[in-house]
Amino acid sequence: MKKIAMVIGLSACLLSLLLSAGVTQAKDLDRQSELLRSCLRYEQNLIRPKSAPADQKVLLALTLASAETGIYDAADWIAVYRQAGTLTTYLVQSDTFYLWETDHWEGTHRSTYSYSGTKITSEVEQDLDGAQWVNYSRTTYAYDGDGQMSTITNQTWASSAWVNQSLFTITYDGSGYLTQMLIQNWSGTAWVDYSRSTLTYSGGYLATVLTEIWQTSVWVNSSKSSYTYSGGHLTEWIMQSWASGTWVNSIRSTMTYNGSGDITQNWSQSWSGTQWTNVGKDDYAYDGSHREILDVYSMWIGALWLEYTADTSKYSGTQLVEIVTASLLTMQLTRRSQFTYDGNGNKTVDLGQDWSGSAWINSDRGVYVYQTVGTCGDFDVSGDVNIADVVYLVAYIFSGGPAPHDVREGDVDCDLSVNIADAVYLIAYIFSGGATPCDACM
Numbered sequence: 001m002k003k004i005a006m007v008i009g010l011s012a013c014l015l016s017l018l019l020s021a022g023v024t025q026a027k028d029l030d031r032q033s034e035l036l037r038s039c040l041r042y043e044q045n046l047i048r049p050k051s052a053p054a055d056q057k058v059l060l061a062l063t064l065a066s067a068e069t070g071i072y073d074a075a076d077w078i079a080v081y082r083q084a085g086t087l088t089t090y091l092v093q094s095d096t097f098y099l100w101e102t103d104h105w106e107g108t109h110r111s112t113y114s115y116s117g118t119k120i121t122s123e124v125e126q127d128l129d130g131a132q133w134v135n136y137s138r139t140t141y142a143y144d145g146d147g148q149m150s151t152i153t154n155q156t157w158a159s160s161a162w163v164n165q166s167l168f169t170i171t172y173d174g175s176g177y178l179t180q181m182l183i184q185n186w187s188g189t190a191w192v193d194y195s196r197s198t199l200t201y202s203g204g205y206l207a208t209v210l211t212e213i214w215q216t217s218v219w220v221n222s223s224k225s226s227y228t229y230s231g232g233h234l235t236e237w238i239m240q241s242w243a244s245g246t247w248v249n250s251i252r253s254t255m256t257y258n259g260s261g262d263i264t265q266n267w268s269q270s271w272s273g274t275q276w277t278n279v280g281k282d283d284y285a286y287d288g289s290h291r292e293i294l295d296v297y298s299m300w301i302g303a304l305w306l307e308y309t310a311d312t313s314k315y316s317g318t319q320l321v322e323i324v325t326a327s328l329l330t331m332q333l334t335r336r337s338q339f340t341y342d343g344n345g346n347k348t349v350d351l352g353q354d355w356s357g358s359a360w361i362n363s364d365r366g367v368y369v370y371q372t373v374g375t376c377g378d379f380d381v382s383g384d385v386n387i388a389d390v391v392y393l394v395a396y397i398f399s400g401g402p403a404p405h406d407v408r409e410g411d412v413d414c415d416l417s418v419n420i421a422d423a424v425y426l427i428a429y430i431f432s433g434g435a436t437p438c439d440a441c442m
Helices: 012-025 029-045 055-069 075-082 387-398 420-431
Strands: 094-102 104-118 121-127 132-143 149-158 163-174 177-188 190-204 205-215 219-231 233-243 246-257 263-271 275-286 290-301 304-316 319-327 332-340 348-355 362-369
Touching: 029 055, 029 075, 029 121, 055 075, 055 163, 055 190, 055 205, 075 233, 075 246, 075 263, 075 275, 104 132, 132 163, 149 319, 163 190, 219 246, 246 275, 275 304, 387 420
Parallel strands: none
Antiparallel strands: 094 104, 094 362, 104 121, 121 132, 132 149, 149 163, 163 177, 177 190, 190 205, 205 219, 219 233, 233 246, 246 263, 263 275, 275 290, 290 304, 304 319, 319 332, 332 348, 348 362
16 A cells, blocks of 8 residues: 555645545445446447457447446546456346345345346336335337347336336447437427437547437537547547537546556546646556556645545455455545355345444445356257257258347357358367357357
8 A cells, every 4th residue: 555645744724625525526436336237237238349349348338328327427437447347247137235224234226137038128126115115217128130239218117107218229330330329308298309429430449429419409519528549458538528619628537557458547637728637546556367456546636646545455266355445544444345256256245334443334235136147059048058059050040940049149150140150060069079169159
């Protein structure tokens, strides 16, 4: 942990300024958690064009998640971008959240998910009203003929029925790149345009996201995000707003990396009107296995960086099992999150605790339940790749048999098409020690 000798010399006035500023500038873990859950849901169900780099799927998922949640804070956005890029996505059946009430856990909120094969079709959110779960909101998802997510419909519960709230319509180009998101709100009788975001790419990388707002009868510019890369890594994200007929800078995040491709620093700035002004930064340290072990968050106060919090991470094998947060102003522990997993590596419990000064006190808890995920080549979702999957595949290709739960899983040789060559590939794998199904089909 870095030393913070400069803190000692700060005046009480400066400390007061810092603490008041920290309310809005420090990282918000609850907000990050919401954005991460949304991002992982989209990441799991988006189809990345084969020509696009792998991390672009995360970036597109985060773009959708930001539009859904309205969370664009630089520190939260970059934190989720980093986390989503390292996590495996699973088919969550439900997640339930609890608060600690003196001597017991009391449920507050839960989400229940439904799927068709591996594709999410709905998410229902409920709040606990006494001893009964009460509907709060519902999101339903639809897909086009290529298996790409095409619409997202949000509804709220009103007395005894679901009432439309908003509709996302997603379009793609001929290569499978997501090019536009149209958001409409329900007027009571019809869907009314609200905003649309147009995405552009350069060399397979997301370059810009331009968002417009519908005003009376025309689309009017609202905001624009621009992305810069170096060596395949996202190095800069700039958000601008539209004012008086021109784009005006708003926020900027700059990322630096070490030789192993690990982000070592994320530096956030805001536009003062004439120049970029520092807001906050995260400095990251890693162990020999490239696992993040320390995240020091600093805030810009006046003309100096003041270290504010430090997150220390612990692992069991490859799994993150604990994050402890300490205040670098008071040199006291503040927060601890502990994670447990099932035999498949799925996170089943997220336990949050606060430091009382002498002991950890339960604060909140998330409990996750998963359903089985099909594997590449496992057309019938039996849990094993065998001759039944070959029969299933041949019937699908030649005699109008039922489609597999995810057509992409049939492209076991990764030649971008599902045909008899894939059946031959599977037969060789099953009976004569041929190559294993290609992971890219997932």
